[in-house]
Amino acid sequence: MKTGLQTMLAHYGEENIHGAVIPPIFLNSTFVHDSYEAFQAGKGYYYSRHSNPTLEVLEKKLSALEGGEAAKVFASGMAAISTVLFNFLQQGDHVICSMPAYGGTFAILGPYMKKFGISVDFIDFRETERVRAAIKPNTKLIVCESYSTFFMEVFDVAAIVSIAKEHGLRTVIDNTCASPANFRPIEWGIDVVIHSASKYLGGHSDVIAGAVISSKAIIESIEQTEYVLFGGALGPFEAWLVTRGLKTFGLRMKQHADSALQIAKMLEENGKVARVNFPFLPSHEQYALAKKQFDEPSGLLSFELHGGRAAAARVINRLKYFKIGVSWGGFESLVYSPGMSGENEQFTGTEYDPRMEHLIRISVGLEDPVDLMEDLQSALESA
Numbered sequence: 001m002k003t004g005l006q007t008m009l010a011h012y013g014e015e016n017i018h019g020a021v022i023p024p025i026f027l028n029s030t031f032v033h034d035s036y037e038a039f040q041a042g043k044g045y046y047y048s049r050h051s052n053p054t055l056e057v058l059e060k061k062l063s064a065l066e067g068g069e070a071a072k073v074f075a076s077g078m079a080a081i082s083t084v085l086f087n088f089l090q091q092g093d094h095v096i097c098s099m100p101a102y103g104g105t106f107a108i109l110g111p112y113m114k115k116f117g118i119s120v121d122f123i124d125f126r127e128t129e130r131v132r133a134a135i136k137p138n139t140k141l142i143v144c145e146s147y148s149t150f151f152m153e154v155f156d157v158a159a160i161v162s163i164a165k166e167h168g169l170r171t172v173i174d175n176t177c178a179s180p181a182n183f184r185p186i187e188w189g190i191d192v193v194i195h196s197a198s199k200y201l202g203g204h205s206d207v208i209a210g211a212v213i214s215s216k217a218i219i220e221s222i223e224q225t226e227y228v229l230f231g232g233a234l235g236p237f238e239a240w241l242v243t244r245g246l247k248t249f250g251l252r253m254k255q256h257a258d259s260a261l262q263i264a265k266m267l268e269e270n271g272k273v274a275r276v277n278f279p280f281l282p283s284h285e286q287y288a289l290a291k292k293q294f295d296e297p298s299g300l301l302s303f304e305l306h307g308g309r310a311a312a313a314r315v316i317n318r319l320k321y322f323k324i325g326v327s328w329g330g331f332e333s334l335v336y337s338p339g340m341s342g343e344n345e346q347f348t349g350t351e352y353d354p355r356m357e358h359l360i361r362i363s364v365g366l367e368d369p370v371d372l373m374e375d376l377q378s379a380l381e382s383a
């Protein structure tokens, strides 16, 4: 991708079919062939669980966005994550995963993988040396996230990659939160990038989808095994929706960044707020690292109130434009508190535990920032 991001998204990877400005949706399950010999030659498409032209448009754009060689798209972010884990791991292997991790990643790597004899250590990656210390003879894989989605903590990606390379370990990063508008992990030496395209890539809260971007060799290995065996291919209509969402990706991300920064600054000055978790604030202890690693923030941040759970509940109930719900990355502003979901095994007994109840996470949408700030400021009066 040598053009600008928006130019690439508008033009790259789209076949010209009958001059249609938008490529059609290939809803077919199967593809027919001209002859016995043509089928044998194995060129082109044959079944949509394996490949489909509508998915390929999206795959080309995503691999260009992330600076990878190839990509595969999946029915969800979790389908992408589980497929990658099953591709790399086998019985007896050990994994090091950054903590806190996305709930689904925590659940599959921790409790679930035990039944296959695969073990995991969840480590705070802010202290790089802890990662080195956790490496065992059977360690295979390092799994991490561009930043964590409750506390927005970042870690030194270059340092982790160099430890992984020293020990011959593969690295997988979930880049959903930073998004390729702001951070391209392959340029930093990461082997595999995973996305939930249900968030910023789709951007319109109308589709569940996932993606894996990597080298040709890794994508081919996944395509020939877990992709067809587990059957996690994205549907053609959903692929078309993500491609449609991507047309405005660069523009949306600029607005998310701009609005989130304004809101974070406002929250920091509000007397009811004890802490703003947003490493793009100069007052944040990880500001220098965040500025070094990411071009811009995305629209996800959280803040902690001096009041406890009751104050958080009052604020959340008073908000007008921030709707209560999980997920994030869409056009609409959302609010969520982990306190609403009760006990979370991942956080039990950790430094995060006491912070969960009063934590309010917001996904800053594309509404006018002045309205969002007014909404937050008025709701905070009840904290």
Ligand SMILES: *Cc1c(COP(=O)(O)O)cnc(C)c1O
Pocket (backbone or CB within 6 Å): 076, 077, 078, 079, 102, 104, 145, 149, 174, 176, 177, 195, 196, 197, 198, 199, 208, 209, 210, 327
């Ligand atoms: C949402 C999310 C996922 C899971 O993606 P789905 O598309 O919901 O399956 C994975 N990682 C992160 C960081 C997420 O936010």
